[in-house]
Amino acid sequence: MSLMATVLILGANGKIARLAEKELLARTNHHLTLFLRNAKRLAPADSKRETVVEGDATDPAALQKAMVGTHIVYANLAGKNIEQQAKSVVNAMDNTGVKRLIWISTLGIYDEVPGNFGKWNHQMLDGGYLETYSAAAKVIEASDLNYTLIRPAWLSNKDLISYETTEKGEPFKGTEVSRKSVADFIVRLIDDPSKEIRHSVGVNQPNTDGDKPSFY
Numbered sequence: 001m002s003l004m005a006t007v008l009i010l011g012a013n014g015k016i017a018r019l020a021e022k023e024l025l026a027r028t029n030h031h032l033t034l035f036l037r038n039a040k041r042l043a044p045a046d047s048k049r050e051t052v053v054e055g056d057a058t059d060p061a062a063l064q065k066a067m068v069g070t071h072i073v074y075a076n077l078a079g080k081n082i083e084q085q086a087k088s089v090v091n092a093m094d095n096t097g098v099k100r101l102i103w104i105s106t107l108g109i110y111d112e113v114p115g116n117f118g119k120w121n122h123q124m125l126d127g128g129y130l131e132t133y134s135a136a137a138k139v140i141e142a143s144d145l146n147y148t149l150i151r152p153a154w155l156s157n158k159d160l161i162s163y164e165t166t167e168k169g170e171p172f173k174g175t176e177v178s179r180k181s182v183a184d185f186i187v188r189l190i191d192d193p194s195k196e197i198r199h200s201v202g203v204n205q206p207n208t209d210g211d212k213p214s215f216y
Contacts, residue, residue, distance in 0.1 A: 004029045006069055007190055008098075010057050010089065011076035012036045016104065016155075019183035020074070020190075025049065028191055035066050057085040063092035072190055074102040080128060086136035090143045100193045101140065101147040102186055107202060109134040109151065113172040116211040137200070148189055149200035153177040154213040166202035174204030176213040181205065 007024065009017050012034035024030055025046055032050045034042055039054035055062030057077050067073065073093060077085045086103075093101060107113055108121045108130050122130070140147050149168075154176045163181040166173055185203055189195055208214065 004031065005071040005190070005193075006031045006033065007072045007074055008033045008035060008066055008070040009074050009076065010035045010063075011078065012052075013038075013041050014076040014078070015157075016152075016179050016182050016186070017074075017076035019179055020076075020186045021045070021050075023183055023187045024190065027187060030190065033066055033070065035063075058088050060088045060091045060095070063088055064096055067092055067096040067098050070096070070098050072100045072102065072193055073098055074186060074190065076104050080132060082132050083135040083139060086139040090139060090145065093145055094143075099146045101145045102189055103137075103140050103147055103149050104182075105137050105149050105151050105200075106130070106133045107151045107153055107172050107204075109137050110168065110200075112166075112168075112170070112202070117175050117209075118172075120212045141198075141200070146193075146197045148196040148198075150182065150185065151200060151202045152182045153202070153204040153208070154216075155179050155182070156213070156215060160205075162205050163203050164206050166204075168200040170202070172202045172204065174206065174208040175210050176208045176215070177203055177205045 007030050013036045034052045039052050044050035053066045113121045153174050156176050156178050158178040160178045161181050161184045163177055
């Protein structure tokens with residue numbers, strides 16, 4: 001177990017974020033700041049270790065205020081304005097001197113998904129999703145932050161922790177991964193923030209190769 005850190009979770013009501021929050025409370029001593037647009041939607045599970053902050057991730061002032069005293073930012077953001085959110089997060093981190101960022105992206109932003117699955121992934125995600133997530137990733141990668149970009153495969157709700165990783169420049173493996181697996185990877189990075197610095201990491205469940213995920 002690492003030393004106690006303060007972790008700012010952006011988009012704290014997201015499914016992966018909720019799983020990561022639960023694991024962080026169970027497995028670490030870290031303090032969590034839960035940042036989301038509508039604070040009423042989230043009650044802290046442990047009021048001694050959690051603070052809920054209402055704010056919009058496109059608002060650099062709100063982000064900066066939430067980042068004071070933070071060691072690690074974990075961004076679980078989504079939406080058509082994800083590039084704008086990325087710019088606001090980088091700007092706020094630059095202004096507050098916070099260096100460590102864990103950013104959830106998606107598979108396919110580098111056209112790294114091979115074969116028929118890659119074609120299917122394009123069909124499903126082109127037209128406003130891959131393009132915006134790719135643009136957001138470029139913002140993060142152009143920053144001087146100690147970022148880790150996470151590119152999960154298609155997400156399942158399986159009660160299972162089983163995953164392998166690929167690095168940027170390698171072909172993506174598999175078609176699917178459980179949200180629980182992605183949350184486990186995030187918790188490991190938070191607990192050892194020196195891992196995967198300035199890396200973009202694909203995350204998939206082993207032996208799930210195919211033309212599309214099993215649930216399609």
